[in-house]
Amino acid sequence: MKTSFTTEAQRHRGFMKKLFSVSLCLCGGFLFFLFTNTAYARDELHLYNWNNYISDDTVARFEQSCRCKLVQDYYSDNEEMLAKLAAGASGYDLIVPTGNAVESLIKSKQLRPINKQLLPNLRNIDPAYLNTAFDPGNRYSVPYAYTITLIGYNAQKMRELDLPTDTWAVIFEPKYLKKLKGRVTVLDSQRELMAAALKYLGYSANDTDEAHWRRARDLIIRAKPYWAAFNASSYIKELTIGNIWLAHGYSNDMFQAQLDAKNAGRPFTIAYATPKEGAVLALDSMVLHQTGPRPDLAHRFINFMLEGKNSAELTNLIGSGNPNRDAMHHIDLAIAANKAVFPTPEIQTRLEMLKDLDRNQRRVLSRIWTEIKVR
16 A cells, blocks of 8 residues: 555646646747747837947837837947957947958857838938948848048148148158147047058058058057047047047048037137048948847838938938938038048049958957057
8 A cells, every 4th residue: 555655646736746847838839929029018229339429319210110119229330349259248229340340240140131111211322332341232231321430620720730621641740740649549449440541552541451450450550649638539529629630530520520620609600621542441331130039120120211301311410421322412502512531533433442351360360469468
């Protein structure tokens, strides 16, 4: 009897364990379903974007049109964005990287393909900005805006000092820099600063010859004692208040500095120009990240931003270049005529988009960048 009772009890306990396990699975599955659908029902679009790269009015109109919330996170450099994603950041529906970063994200299989059937306004994009080397056929990316990396300056100071404003020489040559010591900033970006040095030396911005990289490194190190800082975030303000007289930076930032100085009633003007040796054109594109929970809202946002009026609002706000043909009807005439925002065909021949580097090239460039920073 004892043996029979024990066996029956064990069967009963075994049955209860199985029942409990099934209940846990069902409960867990229900909770997962509830959580994911609650997150989905939240109607939030998560955008990882450059700072100040969409107007508040545009955001408000999109939120009203989609009855959703646009949640933004920001970066100031492509390398910063790539490093954050590599470290495990997730949940972004949309990102707005530059071409070489798009290429890197494609190679690492982090992007969802674009569904062009959901983007009827894609027809508004100038074909010159489609089918690029970093994304042939635009399988993963849709052009958003572009900037040119150039020089911005205090027009009065540069005139008083009799300094040129159409060449990278003013950034790199001591004979000019000695008049500007402590009043110059350059971008804290290894690709952008090396590209400027390479262009000044007569090479392509995408040159990967290590001997040429070392020449560019030496040029930068020679100029470094005259610079106030490596600065990718506050040079707009520094130019605007007159602390800095010359800056290596982005065309849309220089547009903002010029506007801010004018609105503040400063006794000087901020101007900017594309160096005659050539420069980098950075085409920023909208891409869908694999971890984003709302590709449906992401497509709605892309198509919304492809409308001419919405796209033009960004250009009118920050002076970014615009690849949208329909937007030109809505862009302020003074901005549309600005050659540093919309370069002439002659200037365009001297502009290059940066290409992605392979692992070994990144390693070499990182070593060179460290050598620059520690000197």
